[in-house]
Amino acid sequence: MSASPPIVEMRGVVKRFGDLVALDGADLVVQEREIHALIGENGAGKSTLMNVLYGLYRPDAGTIRLRGQEVRLRSPRDAIASGIGMIHQHFMLIPPLTVAENVVLGDERSGPMLGERRLAARVRELEDRFHISVDPETKVEDLPLGLQQRVEILKVLYRGSELLIFDEPTAVLTPQEVDELFVIVRQLRDEGKTVIFITHKLREVFAVTDRITVLRDGRNAGNLLTKATNASEIARLMVGRDLKPPAARTPVQSSGTALEIRGLQAKSDRGAEALKGIDLTVNAGEILGIAGVSGNGQSELAECILGLHEPTAGTILIGGADIAHDDPKRTRERGVAYVPEDRRAEGLVLAFTVADNFILGKQDHAPFSHRGVLDSDVISANGDRLAKEFDVRPPNARAIVGNLSGGNQQKVVLGRELSEQPKLIVVNQPTRGLDIGSTEYVWERLLEQRARGCAVLLVSSELDEIRALSDRIAVMFEGRLVATLPAAEATEERLGLLMAGHTEGAPA
Amino acid sequence: MTWEMLVGASVLAATLRLATPIALAALGGTMSERSGVVNIALEGSMLVGCFFGVVVADRSHNIWLALAAALLAGLLLAALHAYASITLRADQIVSGMALNILALGLTTYLDYEMYGTTGTPSDLVAVPDLHLTFLNGIPYVGTAIGDQNWIVWVGLLLVAALQVFLFRTVLGLRWRAVGEHPRAAETVGVNVRRMRYAAVLASGALAALGGAYLSLGVAHSFTDGMTGGRGFIGLAAMIFGRWTPVGALGASLIFGYGNALSTSLQGATVGGVRLPVQLLGTLPYILTILAVAGFVGRSRAPAADGLPYETEGHA
Ligand SMILES: Nc1ncnc2c1ncn2[C@@H]1O[C@H](COP(=O)(O)OP(=O)(O)OP(=O)(O)O)[C@@H](O)[C@H]1O
Ligand SMILES: [Mg+2]
Secondary structure, three states: OOOOOOOEEEEEEEEEEOOEEEEEEEEEEEOOOOEEEEEOOOOOOHHHHHHHHOOOOOOOEEEEEEOOEEEOOOOHHHHHHOOEEEEOOOOOOOOOOEHHHHHHOOOOOOOOEOOHHHHHHHHHHHHHHHOOOOOOOOEHHHOOHHHHHHHHHHHHHHOOOOEEEEEOOOOOOOHHHHHHHHHHHHHHHHOOOEEEEEOOOHHHHHHHOOEEEEEEOOEEEEEEEHHHOOHHHHHHHHHOOOOOOOOOOOOOOOOOEEEEEEEEEEEOOOOOEEEEEEEEEEEOOOEEEEEOOOOOOHHHHHHHHHOOOOOOEEEEEEOOEEOOOOOHHHHHHOOEEEEOOOHHHHHOOOOOEHHHHHOOOOOOOOOOEEOOEEOHHHHHHHHHHHHHHOOOOOOOOOOEHHHOOHHHHHHHHHHHHHOOOOOEEEEEOOOOOOOHHHHHHHHHHHHHHHHHOOEEEEEOOOHHHHHHHOOEEEEEEOOEEEEEEEHHHOOHHHHHHHHOOOOOOOOO | OOHHHHHOHHHHHHHHHHHHHHHHHHHHHHHHHHOOOOOOOHHHHHHHHHHHHHHHHHHHOOHHHHHHHHHHHHHHHHHHHHHHHHHOOOOHHHHHHHHHHHHHHHHHHHHHHHHOOOOOOOOOOOOOEEEOHHHOOOOOHHHHHOEEEHHHHHHHHHHHHHHHHHHHEHHHHHHHHHHHOHHHHHHOOOOHHHHHHHHHHHHHHHHHHHHHHHHHHHHOOOOOOOOOOHHHHHHHHHHHOOOOHHHHHHHHHHHHHHHHHHHHOOOOEEOOEEOOHHHHHOHHHHHHHHHHOOOOOOOOOOOOOOOOOOOOOOO
């Protein structure tokens, strides 16, 4: 029916990084005025394909046509000139600069002098037009992630892009922010713009997109109309197999309290009151989910337990001992494992091999070292064993962790943390940025620990995750636990209200 | 000890004189590091500036040519650093150090070849002082700033100009963006490599102007290794001044003042005790250590400072 050529037509795109083939003849066809989902597992090549379209990467083979015209995009400058804008998976903002400076950078449209006030006014105008609000004169480093993303969107709108690429925009957003983003995305389409939307969350695919392209191992695995497909078909195309139904949950094998926290208070790194008196217990063989919009004290709570953050008051009891002021090493020796929120910054040494990452924190005692000298045979045997056991791909313990996909990096963290039969596991956002296959894998491992009798404290802002795993759910809001519910009573609606601070009608 | 020894007009005049080469090196460091390249070859750029300025002054008897040669020499050395650190993505400290050694060896060798043991000629053309005769009658001010070298004034002008450039112009915004987050700058169409080349070249020329000041403005001669670490102290002043031109000038003035004091307090006594002048002479270096160790408040380097940038690298 549409006689006009597609706005984007990429054919046979190949991109290699050294030996690694990231794109192996990928195709992508996007029609004008549609919201097009680009999905696939971690490492499938989604970001690489978009970076090629944005002129950041030069393809080794393949053609790109924009509205039927073959183009060669040598740099982002060319892409921008062709009306392409991209919101990158890792934000491309310059923290010490203001919002306005970030928006106009590279296309300032003024004489040689900047004129801060003029810039701010121009950005405000743009904000009014698209109903996006963020103060143009604040520094980006002072903005929460949700607002930072609006700055990214403003950058693209400012350049008048006709085609907007969103690379996993929702990974760091709260549910409310996701809804707000959807409103913006739909509005953009209604104004005649075209959107490519990358996400791992199928519910988002169904919520906003019109058409779907599935990538697998750098190649096309499917092309679907959103209206005419369903979640399991998409999952099968992405993963190449059927997803297992969530494991049946065994009843809690409660055998006493594993963690008891009383009156815990702490300040955030910026000195604000982050925890205002937390009381909770986690039993052995139980998963306690901490729901909440991120930034309400969850990270401080997790870090206090591990000894990474100094509480100002309260006790943290493990096996009868108060560990509130212990250092992480001593806490870990009591059988506490930790999966931190930011695996790349806190969970792994990216420049090290898989095998070395598996022994971090265990390097100073047998069997991995003797009298201060590392035993490389034991370390590499241990690496091979865990890489296989935890399904790290590629199963090569000598690979550098920084080169693995996000899901496989998380498997390395889990392998290290779970291999020593911990008594308590503290996990913070364990599946952020992971594809559905990896998410399923992480969930399974956590349920396995629970079945073993381990206590799990699960911090997550993903309601689906909280509800799929937890036996009890505590909701955190502004440094307090505003409610604790049995999982059966925690409907999404109720949790959503509690997370937003509405405590009326909720049991304390 | 008298007030005269501490804040006399001649002490202030000396402060300004001694601060100028440090400030020019600090300006160079600031411009380079704001774009994300650490250039410790500033010391070398300064030294070749000293030397080739003198050589061309000797041969041509034209001060403009001499100055041009000094700047060009500093710029060429910086170009080597730019090529190594931007194009080849070499370690910036190693490259800078190697170039410093090269500069010292080259100038020492050529100095010996050309001027042997007699030293550079005594009738060199020089960069003149600027005699502000209208200040003559005014006490204090006349002595403090009435007879400073032209390059002192040029340096002060450059501080103001570069401060405005970095923080008030479009190009300055891009310059800083490249030093903070080059990938982000590239995604909005800024040419990271070109920006960084410009920055490193500019830093070499600025340091070389400091060198020309030493040899053509003050000493009217060249002696081996005559920069005496001023390039490095300039880098300390850059940190002290929080990577801003005005801050760099302030820090350089403090260092210059420390130097000036160690001369003016020669033989001074406090309550009958002789001040150990040698100890005073270490003041600038102690300040340097404090500055580098970060005791002067939290001063934050540009986020991408010293990191090589790969166009298709992992973000
Ligand atoms: N600059 C690079 N250098 C080397 N390898 C790279 C680079 N960029 C991507 N890769 C590799 O190419 C493959 C595809 O990566 P890409 O980032 O495109 O995946 P993705 O589909 O976006 O995954 P995710 O869902 O985790 O974001 C991965 O194996 C990745 O490690
Ligand atoms: Mg990606």
